Amino acid sequence: MSRHLSDKGPPLSPTDLESCCTCATLLSQTARYSISSEKPLPPNRSLECCPRVICGACIHKNPRFSTYCPYCQISQTTSSLPPGLKEPPSYDSVAAASHKNVISGQVPPPYAPSSRPNASAARDASSTIDEKSVPSDDEGVGQDVLHFLRHPDDTVSSLSLRYGVPADILRRANNIHADHLLLARRAIMIPGQYYKGGISLSPRPVDGEEEELRKAKIRRWMVACKVHEYDIAVLYLEQADYDLDAAVEAYLADEEWERRNPANGARRGKGFVRARPLPRRISTGRR
Template sequence: MQNKSCLICHVLFASVSSFESPFLTKCCNRWVCDGCLEQNKRYYSYCPFCQEVSITYRKRSNDTTTYTDCSLPTYEEVIYNDLNKLNITFNSFNEKSGKKLDEKSNYSAIHYVKKDDTLIGLAFKYGVEIADIRKANRLFDNNIIARSTLIIPNYVGPSLSEKFSEEEEKKMLVKRFQVRSKCIDPIEAKFYMEHSNYNIENGKYFYSLSRIGTMSSSNQLFGKISLTALS
């Protein structure tokens, strides 16, 4: 036995571990090592030397695959069985982790972003993952300076931030008006928002009329007032 070699990889059994139990083919009495059998289980029933199928073969205790004497499993069947084993493993893992997430998945809170807020600090404060906050708010990085509010997912409880004051909300509305109307001058933008009761759509409408110059009699009066105030 020590001078024998594997039919497939030609390794000498004298150089392998004594705990291995090679497989002996029934057709030509040649040996196949454990490593080759692990890579291709067809060597249990197919002899590459004789190139014929042998019905009698040794089945290992850890091999749960069953074969019939009439037919061998196809490649698709072997792949399908392996995928089923993986799916069972992943499903059992997802069920355990999913039970913990389902309890909080329907809850969220709104956080009003302040100047000193950071994404890492918010995740630590609310006890949630950074990746969950980024996914809920579609953030591509940890920069939250441009955001006025953030959704805190998987959090049960009140928001841990204070709401914006009325003055801060007005400043944010003016900035939004500048972005949507493309008004560069902040003083001019504030004027239109003040005279529109901080309604962005109304302010944008009057701003567009003043830029185009096509106003009705009532809008012309509004335009004169705006020009006087701005001058």
């Protein structure tokens, strides 16, 4: 058997049995020249970090293998950075790039100081509250405006939009705890602290001032005499020509006469019929 091996040639050395760690080609069989350009390939590289070799063909295809180990994943170049980190660009390249921009005319605009004072700028930047919800201190506080309601068109939301006053401010200024309670109001107050117009969009009552005055007298008579019948209130006020004091005195006089003459009334059921005739009612058709 030894004779058979000797017939094939001299025995191979350990270096001839080494292969490239990237392409697994025997180093003894790798090409020394490039097939396309016929230029000599880089020499085989023995790695310093591990007992491996990279052939010149692999280094020619990937120049990174000349300084990098794909197994240990470290670079053999001298650097003060830890392995895996890339060095920043040199100052010479940055200076050359900036000089190129200056030559090409790409000069940044000159610095211009802001014309606004720092205090006002800080105030504007930190202000996150709606301007409508907080009145400015510079403007003077206007007078409150009385708005006569037109039901059912006027609501808290519509009045807030028309006057530019927050809805919460309208509710707080008029003691309205729920929006549906606005239907029981004849007018509401628009706070002048938030509304600077000074002019009411509905300055007069819907039915007129005389009608509002008449209804006010009727309500005052009903409260003063403690009578809940609306027709009786209209009856006494019409007979007194809407003189509130005279109408109240007339009703109290009738009540006093009934207390002094309780037996003069004709009995009807369990009660008595008013013996003293009431003044003749003039039907007006108004309530």
